[in-house]
Every structure is written in structure tokens, then in C-alpha cells.
Amino acid sequence: MREMGMQLLRGISKSLGLEECYIENKMKLESGYSVFGPNYYPALSQSSDDKNQIGQFPHRDPGLLVLLAQNVGGGLQIEHQKKWLNADFPPSSIFVIVADHIEILTNGKYKSLLHRVALNSEVERMSLPFFFGPSLDVTVKPEPEFVDDHNPPSYRQMTYKAYLESNDHHVIEARANLNQIRL
Numbered sequence: 230m231r232e233m234g235m236q237l238l239r240g241i242s243k244s245l246g247l248e249e250c251y252i253e254n255k256m257k258l259e260s261g262y263s264v265f266g267p268n269y270y271p272a273l274s275q276s277s278d279d280k281n282q283i284g285q286f287p288h289r290d291p292g293l294l295v296l297l298a299q300n301v302g303g304g305l306q307i308e309h310q311k312k313w314l315n316a317d318f319p320p321s322s323i324f325v326i327v328a329d330h331i332e333i334l335t336n337g338k339y340k341s342l343l344h345r346v347a348l349n350s351e352v353e354r355m356s357l358p359f360f361f362g363p364s365l366d367v368t369v370k371p372e373p374e375f376v377d378d379h380n381p382p383s384y385r386q387m388t389y390k391a392y393l394e395s396n397d398h399h400v401i402e403a404r405a406n407l408n409q410i411r412l
């Protein structure tokens with residue numbers, strides 16, 4: 230998973246006209262903080278009669294990329310042009326989500342993907358996201374390559390650790406909110 234994330238970040242660096250190792254160097258990925266955060270969603274028929282049940286409310290994920298595997302297809306929805314689209318990817322594949330810290334470091338050039346999970350399946354579903362993030366001590370901010378007179382910084386700087394801890398109970402978790410640091 231780590232190697233896949235690293236290759237994708239090299240591609241993203243190149244797509245921005247930067248050297249291949251740009252993101253991995255800035256984010257100190259040799260000591261990057263990455264975690265698996267497994268999810269279990271019951272089948273609709275087992276839970277209640279409500280046909281619009283939510284597995285996860287709309288959110289964005291912290292970190293650079295999330296590499297998502299699942300045991301059955303159906304459930305993940307992504308926002309595109311103000312509409313919710315089903316992300317129907319087969320269990321044999323990995324779905325890649327661009328996360329908050331790519332948006333912060335590129336000053337909004339890449340956008341963190343808004344997504345949610347619906348319980349729309351007849352069968353239970355498990356998903357396994359791999360949250361691929363910077364080193365905890367890295368201060369992530371819009372980098373100079375993405376800031377100029379027409380594009381002032383859109384986000385406050387913060388260490389990745391502080392970002393993950395910015396919740397009610399001040400412990401590291403993957404539920405931080407990009408809106409808290411928008412300028």
C-alpha cells in the first residue's frame with residue numbers, strides 16, 4: 230500500500246510540473262504516519278426499514294491519499310459538481326481518494342474529495358481504507374510554488390499531528406476538518 234501511495238504521489242508531483250520526489254520530501258514520507266481504519270456496514274435488511282440509511286456522513290479525509298479496498302461493491306458515493314455519484318468499483322480494485330493535505334499543500338489546486346457512504350446493499354459490507362499521511366511533525370501549509378499575488382494562501386499552517394488531534398478529546402483520529410484551517 231505504501232509503495233502504491235508513493236508512486237501515485239510521484240505522479241501527482243510530476244502533474245504539477247515539479248520534481249518526482251517533491252511531495253515525499255516535503256511531507257517527510259520516510260517517516261510518514263499511515264493507518265488502516267477498517268469499517269463495517271450492516272446490510273440494509275438487517276438494520277431497519279429506512280431505505281436511506283447512512284453508513285458515513287459526508288466528509289473529507291485527512292492525509293495525502295486514501296487507498297480504499299472493500300469486500301463487495303456499492304455504498305461509497307462521491308460529490309462531483311454538487312451531485313452525489315456512486316463510486317462503483319469492484320472488490321478486486323483499489324479506489325484512490327485525494328485527501329486534505331494534498332489540497333493544503335497545493336493551495337487548493339488539487340481538491341480533497343467529499344464523500345459519504347450509503348447502506349444500499351443487500352449484504353453487509355466491509356471497507357479497508359489506508360490513510361497515507363505526512364510525518365506527524367511536518368507543518369503542512371500552502372507551498373510557495375502555489376502562492377502568488379493572485380493566489381494568496383487559503384489555509385493556515387498546522388502540523389499533521391495537531392490537525393489529527395483537533396477534535397474534542399485531543400487524541401489522534403482521522404476525523405479532522407479542513408474547514409477549521411481555511412482562511
Ligand SMILES: O=C(O)CCC(=O)C(=O)O
Pocket residue numbers: 266268285290297304305344346356357358
Ligand atoms: O467505506 C467506504 O467506502 C469509505 C470509508 C471512508 O470514507 C472512511 O473511512 O473515511
Ligand SMILES: [Fe+2]
Pocket residue numbers: 288289290344
Ligand atoms: Fe473517508
